[in-house]
Amino acid sequence: MQGIVATSLIGISLGAQYALLALGFTLIFGILGVVNFAHGGFYVLGGYIAYSAISFLGMPYALAVITAALGTAALGYLFERFLLDRLIDDHLATLMLTLGLYMMISSGILITFGPQSPAFAFPLTGVLRAYGFYVPIENLVVLAVCVAGIVSIYALIYRTDFGRALRALADDRAVATAQGLRPKVLFPTAFALATGLAGLTGALVTPILSLAPHVGDPVLATSFLIVILGGLGSVGGATVAAFLVGMVEAFSAVYLGGSKGALALFVLVLIMLVVKPSGLFGQRARGA
């Protein structure tokens, strides 16, 4: 029983991090119809912005995290507004643009900071131990911020006019535009929101794991897997799938081992694609 609880704690922790990442990924697809291959790049960039803000500007960690979220959001806004927006309906072009941006971000970081991980530690250390369980304090803080982030995104999407406008655009852009909504303003803002989330996650998670130019690769793969499982474009699906993936990853890795654990996750996605190709909460394939 103790093992199950301990593994569940790991699963919840992983799931919260994955959810914050996957929400941004699925938002961009759901609203803009763009598969953002640069998502992992924004995650890494968030980590490096926070690291630079602390190491070179002497900022406190909390302020560095906010700077990272705003910095990646600003870059995302500019990228969507001046590049992506011109080709927003050309899926192949947007795919190439985001892939190119990812390569530019990771190469730029590699050239600027080098291939090695820098010293980037979470400001709070220590482990809470009780009844045979242990939880690193840093994990608890990250979990709390992730949960707050997820709740905020839900409130923004489902409880504000801005969120209603985004959902209207996602539902039917032509009708929404005819009603007076302005994609030229809302699309870059939505993109910035998503990239800001990736940057926020990077700034939070890289100090408790590691920061290096390549750490965005598995992030992209995991985000992709989660949104496919949850249903491309579904905010609720991405959240549920993120925690499901976190749990499956934790339990399969602990009880089956690392290799079989990874296999279990892909088998799960494969079964889902066969049984329900649109994913857990996917309604239909998104129109062009």
Next chain:
Amino acid sequence: MSVTRRNLLISGAVFAAALAGASGAAMAADQELKIGVVGVLSGPAAQWGLALKGAVEFVAAEANRDGLIKIGGAPYRVSVVAIDSKYTAEGAAAAANTLAGQGVKFIIGAIGSPEMTGVKPIAKRNSMLVLGNSYAKDAIGSQWPLVFHVGPGPSGWADPIIKIAKQKFGMKSVMMVAPNDQGGTDIATVDADAYRKNGIPATEEYYQRGTTNFAPTVTRIMNAKPEAVDLASSPPGDVGIIVKQLRQAGFEGPIGRLGGPGYSEISRVAGGDAVLKDFYWYEPVVIDEKAQQIADDFKKLLGTERPENNLFFQWVSGARMVVKAIAQAGTISDTEKVAAALRTLPVTDPNLGSGHWIGKEFFGVNQELSFPFGVGMVTGGQLQPIVRVEAATGK
């Protein structure tokens, strides 16, 4: 000024002489020995490839400074053609093919097992001499007579390091943890055998390469209750996270990494030497004053600092051996003759000391360079001086 027939003839003669001179200069410039480098120059392992590239460029500059390569009395300039292998078999194979297309007959590198797997068939087909790394069980062998090993794999150095670690920490069981591909399993299994031969029962645990959060793996390790953990050839970033998460989980035993250098990055990612607590690892070269001289010469010759990774020194000693063999064989095209010269060269380096050719017992061929190496250790959270170990013999 009128153009007379005489002026025209003189102009023509001067022009012809100039052309001939230029042609001669061009011919002289063509006297060139190209050495290929196949290494990972981008991505997470770029540091290893940059160390390799820097080492070969340094050895080429040394050879040019000393006029080392003379074929039939004519001086040859040594140049380096480096191609990114992207740390994949297909990337390395493509790089080797490109080099073969450029007429390159000597390859220094590749580094990892997948890359070497890609390079060897291309090199064999084109009669290229390869001095590679890779800790794979089939890194070299009788089926690849022109493939040499720049340094021993774990079959050469795991045993002496385990003896030192056992004496220091007295562990009675160990769990090997490594990525679940050839780059992980080939090293971890050899290390595990070496532990068992030293009376320490070893179990093996593999994780999916690309894992970023090792909390589940750490839980699995803790459930198995080993006295020590050895992270073998896990990348430095992974090692840093695993060590940190193991210590958070309450693991108090020693942690080894019998797979290569990378202490600085591991310590940074883990959170410092206090987190490493009791930690030991394989260091390919002991950086003493003589070895440091290479770094100073590098700056003088190439005008920049040497690459950070310590594998640089190992590649310098290996590349020097290849260049010496080419000079001794007196050919830049007959790689079999160069290989024969290389096999008979005494293993010695002006900066790193003397060693041996080994590999017969493990690989079936004596084509593995073995120089003195080091054992790094952190005990009680304090970094200790690197312990020098004499070159492995007879393996």
